[in-house]
Amino acid sequence: xxxxxxxxxxxxxxxxxxxxxxxTTIMQxxxxxxxxxxxxxxxxxxxMCYYKPLPVSGGKCxxxxxxxxxxxxxxxxxxxxxxxxxxxxVQDGMVVENTTNQAxxxxxxxxxxxxxxxxxxxxxxxxxxxxxxxQDFAFEHGSVKTRYEEERRTFDKIDIGxxxxxxxxxxxxxxxxxxxxxxxxxxxxxxVMNRGDASEISTYIEKAIDNDFSxxxxxxxxxxxxxxxxxxxxxxxxxxxxxxxxxxCDKCCGKTTVWYRGDEIIRxxxxxxxxxxxxxxICNTCRFEKKKTxxxxxxxxxxxxxxxxxxANKYRKDLVAKPDFALKLAASQFKNIDDSRPYVTDEExxxxxxxxxxxxxxxxxxxxxxx
Amino acid sequence: MARKILTEHINVPGIETxxxxxKQGGYTAVEKAIKTMTPEEVVEEAKKxxxxxxxxxxxxxxxxxxxxxxxxxxxxxxxxNADESEPGTFxxxxxMKSIPHLLIEGMIISSFALGANKSFxxxxxxxxxxxxxxxxxxxxxxxxxxxxKNILGSGYDLELxxxxxxxxxxxxxxxxxxxxxxxxxxxxxxxxxxxxxKGLYQSPTVVxxxxxxxxxxxxxxxxxxAYAQIGIGRSTGTKLIxxxxxxxxxxxxEIELGVSVDEFLNSDEYCGGIRKGHYLKAxxxxxxxxxxxxxNLITKTAAGEDRLMTYESLSDGGFATxxxxxxxxxxxxxxxxxxxxxxxxxxxxxxxxxxxQCSPCREGTGWMEKVLHRIEHGHGSMHDIxxxxxxxxxxxxxxxxxxxxxxxWPVASAIRHFRDEFxxxxxxxxxxxxxxxxxxxxxxxx
Numbered sequence: 001x002x003x004x005x006x007x008x009x010x011x012x013x014x015x016x017x018x019x020x021x022x023x024t025t026i027m028q029x030x031x032x033x034x035x036x037x038x039x040x041x042x043x044x045x046x047x048m049c050y051y052k053p054l055p056v057s058g059g060k061c062x063x064x065x066x067x068x069x070x071x072x073x074x075x076x077x078x079x080x081x082x083x084x085x086x087x088x089x090v091q092d093g094m095v096v097e098n099t100t101n102q103a104x105x106x107x108x109x110x111x112x113x114x115x116x117x118x119x120x121x122x123x124x125x126x127x128x129x130x131x132x133x134x135q136d137f138a139f140e141h142g143s144v145k146t147r148y149e150e151e152r153r154t155f156d157k158i159d160i161g162x163x164x165x166x167x168x169x170x171x172x173x174x175x176x177x178x179x180x181x182x183x184x185x186x187x188x189x190x191x192v193m194n195r196g197d198a199s200e201i202s203t204y205i206e207k208a209i210d211n212d213f214s215x216x217x218x219x220x221x222x223x224x225x226x227x228x229x230x231x232x233x234x235x236x237x238x239x240x241x242x243x244x245x246x247x248x249c250d251k252c253c254g255k256t257t258v259w260y261r262g263d264e265i266i267r268x269x270x271x272x273x274x275x276x277x278x279x280x281x282i283c284n285t286c287r288f289e290k291k292k293t294x295x296x297x298x299x300x301x302x303x304x305x306x307x308x309x310x311x312a313n314k315y316r317k318d319l320v321a322k323p324d325f326a327l328k329l330a331a332s333q334f335k336n337i338d339d340s341r342p343y344v345t346d347e348e349x350x351x352x353x354x355x356x357x358x359x360x361x362x363x364x365x366x367x368x369x370x371x
Numbered sequence: 372m373a374r375k376i377l378t379e380h381i382n383v384p385g386i387e388t389x390x391x392x393x394k395q396g397g398y399t400a401v402e403k404a405i406k407t408m409t410p411e412e413v414v415e416e417a418k419k420x421x422x423x424x425x426x427x428x429x430x431x432x433x434x435x436x437x438x439x440x441x442x443x444x445x446x447x448x449x450x451x452n453a454d455e456s457e458p459g460t461f462x463x464x465x466x467m468k469s470i471p472h473l474l475i476e477g478m479i480i481s482s483f484a485l486g487a488n489k490s491f492x493x494x495x496x497x498x499x500x501x502x503x504x505x506x507x508x509x510x511x512x513x514x515x516x517x518x519x520k521n522i523l524g525s526g527y528d529l530e531l532x533x534x535x536x537x538x539x540x541x542x543x544x545x546x547x548x549x550x551x552x553x554x555x556x557x558x559x560x561x562x563x564x565x566x567x568x569k570g571l572y573q574s575p576t577v578v579x580x581x582x583x584x585x586x587x588x589x590x591x592x593x594x595x596x597a598y599a600q601i602g603i604g605r606s607t608g609t610k611l612i613x614x615x616x617x618x619x620x621x622x623x624x625e626i627e628l629g630v631s632v633d634e635f636l637n638s639d640e641y642c643g644g645i646r647k648g649h650y651l652k653a654x655x656x657x658x659x660x661x662x663x664x665x666x667n668l669i670t671k672t673a674a675g676e677d678r679l680m681t682y683e684s685l686s687d688g689g690f691a692t693x694x695x696x697x698x699x700x701x702x703x704x705x706x707x708x709x710x711x712x713x714x715x716x717x718x719x720x721x722x723x724x725x726x727x728q729c730s731p732c733r734e735g736t737g738w739m740e741k742v743l744h745r746i747e748h749g750h751g752s753m754h755d756i757x758x759x760x761x762x763x764x765x766x767x768x769x770x771x772x773x774x775x776x777x778x779x780w781p782v783a784s785a786i787r788h789f790r791d792e793f794x795x796x797x798x799x800x801x802x803x804x805x806x807x808x809x810x811x812x813x814x815x816x817x
Contacts, residue, residue, distance in 0.1 A: 059561035059729075060729050060730070060771070061729070061730050062731055062769050062770070063730075082768070082769060107769055111769075113765075114734035114735055115734065117734050118737075153737075173730075191556070192727070195541075196726065197722070197734060199727035
């Protein structure tokens with residue numbers, strides 16, 4: 001018997017044709033284009049709420065709205081409204097306009113504006129800064145000035161447990177963490193209370209989240225609303241070095257990314273793919289308790305593909321495209337750069353080092369005197 | 372007197388009891404449908420009647436029934452949307468409390484047509500006394516063999532459940548209603564899939580308004596063709612209008628679609644005109660979410676034709692010079708009403724009722740309300756007017772459910788037709804914030 005292949009559907013996305021399987025969403029089709037040709041990465045609609053590993057997510061933030069200018073080959077009428085690309089399934093012969101349609105870009109700009117009017121914009125003190133999807137989204141699509149003159153919405157602080165810090169004012173209500181909590185436990189431990197712009201993420205009667213996998217809500221959060229209490233105010237993400245690592249864990253896959261400052265592991269996260277989505281959830285033991293290099297088997301530096309600030313220095317892909325002379329120069333300079341040098345940022349380390357240096361100097365002078 | 376379909380017997384004493392309702396010819400339609408007709412024939416009559424959804428959208432009910440998926444071995448549900456909470460609309464409330472058996476009879480016929488063995492009436496939580504009336508009526512109908520197992524010996528079973536809502540406007544949106552009915556937070560679902568394919572408990576479901584379903588007994592007794600004879604063009608049958616505001620006789624009126632707006636507003640049979648000594652200033656024709664009309668566009672369309680109480684005539688000219696029939700919440704304003712204050716009031720309602728799921732509606736409704744609050748209280752500036760128009764445009768059409776549109780339309784239309792009043796509020800903050808202050812300017816009054 002010959003294997004029956006499913007009929008592939010042809011879709012035109014911003015003028016690029018791609019064939020996908022039935023049931024694929026427009027977003028997945030766009031990601032397929034970008035995965036085949038990385039120079040087309042900018043075509044992929046931004047996703048603030050959609051998260052592929054969480055099956056029910058998507059459709060809420062409206063950041064990924066696109067124009068369908070032809071519904072299908074059978075019915076080539078355009079769709080009357082912009083559609084969310086993350087949950088709209090492709091039809092054969094569909095024509096989608098994303099970056100080529102001004103109305104889509106204008107709407108995206110307004111979505112940034114809507115998401116930011118009640119956002120505290122406290123990036124300078126936010127631990128998420130640097131790996132924040134809202135920052136990226138606002139940088140790519142937002143405007144410099146705000147038209148919002150009113151007071152920003154704030155919330156009372158709620159303690160949701162020993163590991164996870166909740167900053168409700170930063171939340172954009174993407175519901176990702178709610179779906180994650182639903183996925184890791186049968187009981188509803190974490191949800192949305194109240195309505196409209198007063199709605200907030202919370203646990204029922206401020207009960208702490210007590211679950212071995214609760215830390216994953218930190219990874220799925222696109223903004224700094226849920227952060228790691230063991231990592232709070234420790235370091236800026238772009239000053240830390242991510243390395244892929246694994247360990248034998250009886251609870252989870254054990255495959256993680258560990259983040260170094262110097263030779264100290266300052267936090268552990270799950271591994272993320274090109275689109276910022278977690279591949280496998282990790283347990284709280286791996287995330288919060290294994291903070292020594294001896295706990296982990298290192299696999300090498302994490303490849304950060306997306307144009308985020310983490311990749312701003314050595315991991316940026318477009319450095320490869322630099323002219324030959326620059327590469328030669330870089331190669332000749334390479335040995336001169338001492339990459340093992342720890343990143344010194346806090347006073348404790350500086351003091352420690354100066355004491356060490358003083359001791360060394362004293363030793364040297366003593367030795368000279370004795371001679 | 373105009374023909375009455377829904378409210379013909381509404382003033383008969385004791386009509387809320389089974390016996391009186393039965394004496395007035397009640398439940399004959401159930402007998403006719405279940406004993407002599409197939410479900411397909413009932414659906415066909417609904418299609419012929421051309422009755423359009425009375426909840427606001429005006430989608431033909433028969434066509435909606437035709438879309439219902441019928442996979443084998445999966446239950447189908449009929450849900451009656453009685454979560455009437457649009458400001459200015461109170462027709463379903465009146466119908467259910469006065470003549471509950473009409474809705475129950477309609478539910479039995481409609482459930483039979485759709486093959487549903489369990490049907491729900493989702494009633495707004497504030498109307499607890501109506502829920503008790505409905506439950507009493509259901510018990511009576513059950514005792515008489517019109518509900519329960521093996522109705523009238525036909526082998527058809529139907530259980531009817533009355534479910535109180537939690538008092539959220541958003542749960543009147545059909546998918547949010549289904550979520551709420553399932554016991555979840557009342558967030559609208561993304562569509563597709565539509566409820567006709569995956570609705571309540573992921574099964575095919577039809578959601579209809581109270582008034583739409585209440586038309587079914589008459590349609591079965593007299594035929595869909597007879598129903599289609601009433602009204603004009605694609606606006607067939609009668610419609611309940613909840614008239615409120617500055618009129619002589621506020622209340623619920625049943626009209627034949629096609630009555631002119633002028634007649635409805637000024638004849639003694641209906642509203643009885645504007646209250647004495649005052650002038651018509653503006654009209655919201657179909658519940659708070661539809662665009663507001665200024666006096667010169669109420670009785671005549673922009674083309675100079677008489678405006679009629681039909682879906683088509685009210686929306687003549689699109690949103691530039693028209694409005695919508697909506698749910699029939701007919702709110703009349705005379706010259707003492709401040710449009711800015713009214714727009715702020717509507718906007719405050721939508722801000723309060725937004726579910727908070729999608730960003731344009733969650734943030735945009737609050738933003739519009741705050742800007743309108745500022746203008747109304749004398750702290751506005753000229754660019755606020757264009758800002759409001761821009762926000763409303765950015766919300767409209769970009770949200771999951773129509774609440775975003777409903778919040779945007781009143782603001783956009785108020786500025787479109789009453790821009791000078793907004794300007795006056797900004798240029799004369801001191802005068803505008805006096806108690807009862809209203810802009811008189813160069814307004815066209817009717």
